[in-house]
Amino acid sequence: MGVTKEDTYTPRQSKLAQWYKALGHPARIAIVEQLLRSNCCICKDFTSEIDLAQPTISRHLQELKSAGIICGTIEGASVSYCINPRYRKRLRELITEN
Amino acid sequence: MGVTKEDTYTPRQSKLAQWYKALGHPARIAIVEQLLRSNCCICKDFTSEIDLAQPTISRHLQELKSAGIICGTIEGASVSYCINPRYRKRLRELITEN
DNA sequence: ATTATTTATAGTAATATTGCTATATATCTA
DNA sequence: TAGATATATAGCAATATTACTATAAATAAT
Numbered sequence: 251m252g253v254t255k256e257d258t259y260t261p262r263q264s265k266l267a268q269w270y271k272a273l274g275h276p277a278r279i280a281i282v283e284q285l286l287r288s289n290c291c292i293c294k295d296f297t298s299e300i301d302l303a304q305p306t307i308s309r310h311l312q313e314l315k316s317a318g319i320i321c322g323t324i325e326g327a328s329v330s331y332c333i334n335p336r337y338r339k340r341l342r343e344l345i346t347e348n
Numbered sequence: 349m350g351v352t353k354e355d356t357y358t359p360r361q362s363k364l365a366q367w368y369k370a371l372g373h374p375a376r377i378a379i380v381e382q383l384l385r386s387n388c389c390i391c392k393d394f395t396s397e398i399d400l401a402q403p404t405i406s407r408h409l410q411e412l413k414s415a416g417i418i419c420g421t422i423e424g425a426s427v428s429y430c431i432n433p434r435y436r437k438r439l440r441e442l443i444t445e446n
Numbered sequence: 447a448t449t450a451t452t453t454a455t456a457g458t459a460a461t462a463t464t465g466c467t468a469t470a471t472a473t474c475t476a
Numbered sequence: 477t478a479g480a481t482a483t484a485t486a487g488c489a490a491t492a493t494t495a496c497t498a499t500a501a502a503t504a505a506t
Binding site for chain 3: 422
Binding site: 255258259267268270271272273274276277278279280301302344345 | 369375399
């Protein structure tokens with residue numbers, strides 16, 4: 251049904267799955283890679299690197315944010331995104347390895 | 349459109365995303381965890397641990413298999429599944445960590 | 447040979463995801 | 477203030493995912 255029986259699993263299993271699901275799209279991998287290189291980017295920076303419409307990029311950014319993978323801070327008219335420092339090292343391994 | 353613009357990304361980005369997507373469901377996390385504990389399981393072993401119908405488990409197993417995460421070998425009337433030895437260590441880190 | 451056991455596939459229905467265009471909102475700049 | 481810039485949201489359409497029941501297929505057991 252496209253709906254996951256959430257209460258079947260431990261919170262840890264659900265959390266892990268949510269984390270990896272957030273990384274389960276090439277656009278989001280590309281975003282994380284760009285952030286690992288550039289440290290901080292505004293939304294527009296991604297739209298010039300990744301061939302997707304701006305609202306689509308924005309949506310992927312929201313998904314990474316709600317998974318706790320990235321943080322966004324308003325900076326004037328733009329929003330500055332960066333890797334959640336807590337997961338920076340781990341993400342570098344996840345993306346770099348293999 | 350629920351369809352990913354695959355040619356926008358590098359093969360590496362697509363491959364990474366595919367790998368993490370396969371881990372992006374709690375049932376598949378549960379399956380991998382069980383295999384990390386038990387080394388080898390037949391399909392029926394999973395159905396008695398995870399509260400999902402047998403065909404649903406079977407489908408999740410196929411997805412893990414096509415991502416290269418697990419291997420299945422026919423053994424009489426049943427199929428013996430195990431972690432792809434090539435990724436065993438890596439998966440233990442991915443599942444255990446955090 | 448018939449029945450039981452084990453697994454996969456077919457078919458279906460509900461929900462989720464991805465991506466677009468149009469537009470709202472908020473801040474800068476002239 | 478008026479226009480430009482940057483981002484998010486609304487709304488829509490197409491496809492993907494998840495899970496079910498029913499059933500096929502293949503081996504094991506009686």
